[in-house]
């Protein structure tokens with residue numbers, strides 16, 4: 396039972412920890428071309444992150460996700476994973492990555508206790524992948540996926556953001572790739588987080604329902620008995636005749652806030668109580684003013700639950716959240 400209960404009776408059991416705002420890609424829907432990154436002094440140290448993670452786990456959080464930016468570009472990421480994995484009471488340590496560095500990091504991650512990976516890949520076509528990420532090589536990600544499959548993670552899921560007119564013609568190929576490689580796959584609706592200059596988010600919006608309609612013409616999609624024990628927003632189905640679970644994350648078309656069980660910590664130590672609102676608490680101030688004062692930190696976190704808003708309101712025509720996903724801890 397979590398001690399973290401908000402005004403709407405939701406229990407927070409899941410922390411997404413952004414370990415860096417930097418990235419080795421520049422996905423057009425996630426970042427502007429010219430991003431300014433935070434100076435080191437503003438970024439939480441690994442020790443500060445581990446302390447905050449401990450406070451959350453002691454309060455009842457069972458699952459921690461390391462994310463970013465790209466978590467694998469943070470120096471000391473393996474040591475951080477080991478420290479967090481060792482916290483008593485944590486059930487699961489997982490990571491979301493773009494996969495570029497997985498060739499090098501898959502084995503150390505498994506050894507450090509990371510049990511599941513989400514790997515983002517929006518295109519299998521080299522030229523398009525480069526365009527979508529501004530300079531990435533899809534080959535690096537494919538090699539990374541291969542290394543991850545061999546390294547022994549409990550589960551690997553692909554995540555793809557599908558944009559109308561940009562990569563919607565790859566929905567079937569991406570799904571077939573997941574089936575052929577024994578991986579799960581989730582499709583994510585693009586959210587209007589941060590100003591971008593590459594495309595008009597309103598014009599590229601594609602709903603989970605539209606993607607489902609494309610898929611069911613080729614794949615036999617069955618209901619899945621799978622229920623994410625951590626209560627995630629993805630609704631799962633099964634591709635018949637395969638091990639692949641198919642998920643849809645629909646922040647735009649299907650509001651899932653009523654079952655929200657998560658909070659996010661930005662790399663600056665800002666505890667964000669909702670992805671789509673700015674309600675937050677500055678935990679960096681607390682850990683820097685009162686180093687190692689775990690009781691004080693825990694009391695502040697419990698108190699912050701009162702600030703968790705009921706729901707998000709996203710409108711692709713009206714970007715009210717100016718922080719980019721990379722700065723949020725996606």
Ligand code: SAM
Nearest residue numbers: 425463464465491492493515554585586720725
């Ligand atoms: N760099 C890592 C990666 O790409 O997996 C982790 C951080 S990234 C911000 C986490 C996820 O957020 C990725 O799957 C990415 O595709 C997704 N994402 C980024 N910007 C988004 C947006 N505006 N709307 C929806 N999903 C977004």
Ligand code: SF4
Nearest residue numbers: 418421422425464493
């Ligand atoms: Fe980097 Fe991930 Fe954002 Fe792409 S989605 S720019 S890989 S943080």
